Amino acid sequence: MRHIGLDVHRDFCEVAIAEGGKVRSAGRISTTKAQLELFARSLGADDQVALEVTGGAEAIARILRPHVARVVIANTKKLRSISEAKAKTDRLDARALAELLASGFLAEVWSPDEQTRALRRRVARRAQLVRQRTRAKNEIRAACQRNLAARPEVSDLAGKKGRSFLAGLDLPADERQTVDGCLRQISFLDEELALIDSELSQAALASEQMRRLMTVPGVNLHTAATFMASVGDIGRFENPRKLVSYLGLDPRVRQSGSEPARHGRISKEGASEARHMLCEAAWVLMRSPSPLRAFAERVRARRGANVAIVALARKLCVLFWHLLTKGEDYAFERPSLTRQKLRRLELMAGAEQRPRGRRAGAAPVPTQAAMKAAERELAEQSERAYRRLVADWRKAPKRGAGATQGRASSGRQSGKQRGRASVPDPAL
Numbered sequence: 001m002r003h004i005g006l007d008v009h010r011d012f013c014e015v016a017i018a019e020g021g022k023v024r025s026a027g028r029i030s031t032t033k034a035q036l037e038l039f040a041r042s043l044g045a046d047d048q049v050a051l052e053v054t055g056g057a058e059a060i061a062r063i064l065r066p067h068v069a070r071v072v073i074a075n076t077k078k079l080r081s082i083s084e085a086k087a088k089t090d091r092l093d094a095r096a097l098a099e100l101l102a103s104g105f106l107a108e109v110w111s112p113d114e115q116t117r118a119l120r121r122r123v124a125r126r127a128q129l130v131r132q133r134t135r136a137k138n139e140i141r142a143a144c145q146r147n148l149a150a151r152p153e154v155s156d157l158a159g160k161k162g163r164s165f166l167a168g169l170d171l172p173a174d175e176r177q178t179v180d181g182c183l184r185q186i187s188f189l190d191e192e193l194a195l196i197d198s199e200l201s202q203a204a205l206a207s208e209q210m211r212r213l214m215t216v217p218g219v220n221l222h223t224a225a226t227f228m229a230s231v232g233d234i235g236r237f238e239n240p241r242k243l244v245s246y247l248g249l250d251p252r253v254r255q256s257g258s259e260p261a262r263h264g265r266i267s268k269e270g271a272s273e274a275r276h277m278l279c280e281a282a283w284v285l286m287r288s289p290s291p292l293r294a295f296a297e298r299v300r301a302r303r304g305a306n307v308a309i310v311a312l313a314r315k316l317c318v319l320f321w322h323l324l325t326k327g328e329d330y331a332f333e334r335p336s337l338t339r340q341k342l343r344r345l346e347l348m349a350g351a352e353q354r355p356r357g358r359r360a361g362a363a364p365v366p367t368q369a370a371m372k373a374a375e376r377e378l379a380e381q382s383e384r385a386y387r388r389l390v391a392d393w394r395k396a397p398k399r400g401a402g403a404t405q406g407r408a409s410s411g412r413q414s415g416k417q418r419g420r421a422s423v424p425d426p427a428l
Contacts, residue, residue, distance in 0.1 A: 001044075001046045001047065001048065001069075002017055002018065002019045002043075002044065002047045002048070003017070003018040003019070003047075003048050003050070003098050003101040003102040004016070004017050004018075004026075004043070004047060004048065004049045004050070004098060004101075005017075005018070005049075005050050005051070005093075005094040005095060005096070005097030005098030005099075005100075005101060006049060006050065006051040006060070006094060006097070007051075007052070007090045007091075007093040007094040007097065008031065008051050008052060008054050008056065008057060008060065009031065009090070010031065011030065011031055012028045012029065012030055012031055013028065013029050013030075013031055013036075013051075013060075014027075014028055014090040014091055014093070014094040015027060015028065015029060015039075015094060016091070016094035016095040016097065016098040017098060018095075018098040018099055018101070018102040023095050023098055023099055025091050025094065025095065031056065031060075033063065036060060036063045036064070037063055040063055040064050040066075040067040040068070041067060043064070043067050043068050044068070045067070045068070045069060046068075046069050047068045047069060048068060048069055048070045048071075048072065048101060049064050049068055049070070049071050049072070049101075050071075050072040050073075050074055050097045050098065050100070050101040050106055051071075051072075051073060051074065051097070052073075052074050052076050052079070052097070053073055053074065053075065053076050053109055057073050058073070058111065058117070061073060061111065072101060072106055072108045073108065073109050073111060074097065074100075074106050074107060074108065074109070075107040075108065075109045078107040079096075079097075079100075079107075082096050082097075110232070110236060112232045112233075113232075116228075116229065116232045116233075119200075119203060119225060119228065119229040120229040120230075122196055122199055122200055122203075122225075122229075123200075123222075123225055123226050123229045123273065124273070125196060126193065126196045126197070126200070126222070127273055129189050129192055129193050129196070130193070132185075132189055133158075133185075133186055133189040133190070133193070136158075136182040136185045136186050136189070137157060137158060137182070137186065139178065139182050140157050140158075140166070140178075140179055140182045140183070141157065143171070143175045143178050143179050144157075144166075144169065146175070147169070147171055147172070147175060149169050149171075152165050153165075158183060158186045158187075158190075163183065166179055166183070194348075197221070197348050198348050198349055198350065200221055200222070200225050201221060201345040201346070201348040201349040202349045203225065204221055204224065204225060204345055205342075205345055205346065205349060207228065209228060209234070209324055210224040210225060210228055211224075211342065212323055212324065212327075212328075212329055213227065213228070213320055213323065213324075214338065214341050214342070215323075215329040215330040215333040215338050216281075216316070216319065216320075216323075216330045216333070217284075217285065217288055217290060217330075217332075217333075217334055217337055217379075218281045218282075218284035218285040218288065219281050219316075220281075220341065221341070221344075221345060221348075222277060223277045223278065223280065223281045226271075226273055226274050226277040227274055227277065227278070227320060229274075230247065230270070230271040230273070230274040231243065231246070231247075231274075234321065234324040234325060235325075237321065239321075240317070240318040240321040240322065243317060243318075243320075243321050244314055244317050244318065245267070245269070246269075246270050247269075247270045247271065247274050247275060247278075247317055248266060248267045248268040248269035248270040248271075248272075248275060249266055249267075249275060249278075249310070249313060249314040249317055250266060250267055250314075251263040251264060251265065251266055251267070252264040252265060252266070252267050266310060275313065278313035278316050278317060279309055279310065279313045281313070281316060282296070282309045282310075282312035282313045282316060283309060285312060285316075286309070286312070288376075288379065289376065289379040289380040289382075289383045290332055290379050290382065290383055291332060291382055291383055291385075291386035292312060292315060292316070292319075293383060294383045294386045294387050294390070295311075295312065295315060295386070296308045296309070296311065296312040296315075298390060299311045299312075332379060332382050334372075334375040334376075334378075334379060335371075335375065336368065336371045336372050336375055337372075337375070
């Protein structure tokens, strides 16, 4: 059995082979489908191949997998022997990959299936389009500010009322050209976003997991799609703490010797877009009654709004793990909001509008406003129940590590107090 390392570049791959305890360089091959297929046919059925994560790594792995025993896509963040080497060349990098693969110390990344990769591409494409649209809107606002235009009464300058406001401004010719060009760009981006939202809606309607995540108030299509695109198979995380660490929502820890552990800011490892969408959902949750809002307000009273939002995003991540692992919908779901979300998905996917009004002979049903009011009252009751639970938990006598003075207080704690004891968060 041979262990082969590939240092992948845009035009070529440097090849190294580890066999019988020795490593040798095997030259270069062109990074084309024809050359890679020819190289794959020259390999043995028991060979193993390692390559770093690059833009074309997955395509190369698909060509090699049918011909070898194993293809490992290495995690570049854990290859210190390559990134921090004093002598770094393509040949030495390929040899290092082959040696690490042969020794079994090569950190491998998870390779998603084609459906998850397609979802990732759509989510990434949509995020780029949203950023471009935001830049165009900011350029319009900058043009208005440069010309001392009055503050508009509308929030969206690219909407119908906003365009009417911009049309009535007295702008120089060059500024008018800038504003009109940005509006045309925004119209084009809106059309592209509508196409991607239609595809994401179809994927969400076909995915039981995405629809389950949307039972949580504040979680929409884009949050659920981004989370599932980043995570993929939830079964590869044996507990929620590993999922939190994978998304970079866990705090950094420094501890040595007899000193207590020091917890810093979150690590921000993994997909930044998933963290962003979870924080956006957290801001929405802060505006509606629920046990999650009560939890965030409890943290905000001690640590401030920004820390509370990140803590709520982490709580959402843990909640998602439990929902997907146990196959259950959110216990404090608001059914009318969930139905509204699913109906919006159907419309974006191309479904026809339903005729309004009640069919002849049909039994009367509660109005939408009455249903929402009743569900909101139930959500407020669950929030009050959570607050009473926390209050009773604080009054109860502490035992063991939880008996450390200052843990249940609302004041700011020192690093030593935080390191000496750890009290788990109460269940929702």
